[in-house]
Amino acid sequence: MNAANPAKNPIGVFDSGVGGLSVLHEIRRELPGEDLLYVADSGHAPYGDKSTQLIEARVIAIVEFLLSQRAKAIVVACNTATGVAIQMLRARFPVPIIAMEPAVKPAAAHTQSGVIGVLATSRTIASNNFAKLHERFGADVKILMQACPGLVEQVEAGNLSGDKTRALIEQYVLPLLEQRADTIVLGCTHYPFLAPLISEIAGPTVAIIDPSPAIARELRRRLATANLLSTVSRAGTERFWSSAAPDRAQTIISQLWQVDVEVHSLPNDATVDAATRSRAPL
Numbered sequence: 001m002n003a004a005n006p007a008k009n010p011i012g013v014f015d016s017g018v019g020g021l022s023v024l025h026e027i028r029r030e031l032p033g034e035d036l037l038y039v040a041d042s043g044h045a046p047y048g049d050k051s052t053q054l055i056e057a058r059v060i061a062i063v064e065f066l067l068s069q070r071a072k073a074i075v076v077a078c079n080t081a082t083g084v085a086i087q088m089l090r091a092r093f094p095v096p097i098i099a100m101e102p103a104v105k106p107a108a109a110h111t112q113s114g115v116i117g118v119l120a121t122s123r124t125i126a127s128n129n130f131a132k133l134h135e136r137f138g139a140d141v142k143i144l145m146q147a148c149p150g151l152v153e154q155v156e157a158g159n160l161s162g163d164k165t166r167a168l169i170e171q172y173v174l175p176l177l178e179q180r181a182d183t184i185v186l187g188c189t190h191y192p193f194l195a196p197l198i199s200e201i202a203g204p205t206v207a208i209i210d211p212s213p214a215i216a217r218e219l220r221r222r223l224a225t226a227n228l229l230s231t232v233s234r235a236g237t238e239r240f241w242s243s244a245a246p247d248r249a250q251t252i253i254s255q256l257w258q259v260d261v262e263v264h265s266l267p268n269d270a271t272v273d274a275a276t277r278s279r280a281p282l
């Protein structure tokens, strides 16, 4: 930490992979002067099919790394990690931690047909947070939860519009339309990169809702409350780390960030990985 002025320190953002870059785009839009750190745990994506112990160990190691880089706040740009580990992270680390919240509330306010679809990973749909959303909004609107196995992998591979990606989206979206959903919530941070294709398949009358802009606004509020908003009047910087093979990470992150960026290997990754794998086999 910059003890004299912690507001000058960067914001740490992470995801199981490259999906959280969709959140990072919105944070950059909302907070142009902040320095941003991003960790893609692509070497372990998707989190959805990993054990709770492995996900917890990964997110602890990543948050510790971001704090070692002087992060003043953490954004968990991953719905799956939020569902599995948010209470544990907040209890363990005394910095503002902002997490994903599926945009069911705005979707419920927007729908005309009274039916909304939520696209997410199986793990997120099975989480307590989602069960609570059902309790809160399920009486007013019909919420169709659609698990989307395979979509995270397509985005990790940079395949945003190929035949396989299209076939998967048709498989997940068409049943929602048949049940009269007119509003679709993107409940996984990888999916905004597929929004053009989802929208094309769903048609112009279906609204696609991405929670990321609201998360970026929440981050601004939390930083303001803690007196941690940067007052520096220059453009913020971004630094990237990944646990995937460096060449692959460089290519996919540059593709999705739309700028050629340097991606560093996440330090100590192999050590953490070996330790957690031996304790928590998949």
Ligand code: DGL
Binding pocket: 015, 016, 017, 019, 020, 045, 046, 047, 048, 049, 077, 078, 079, 080, 081, 121, 123, 124, 152, 187, 188, 189, 190
């Ligand atoms: N981007 C992550 C999310 O928002 C993907 C989850 C996963 O790796 O399973 O849920």
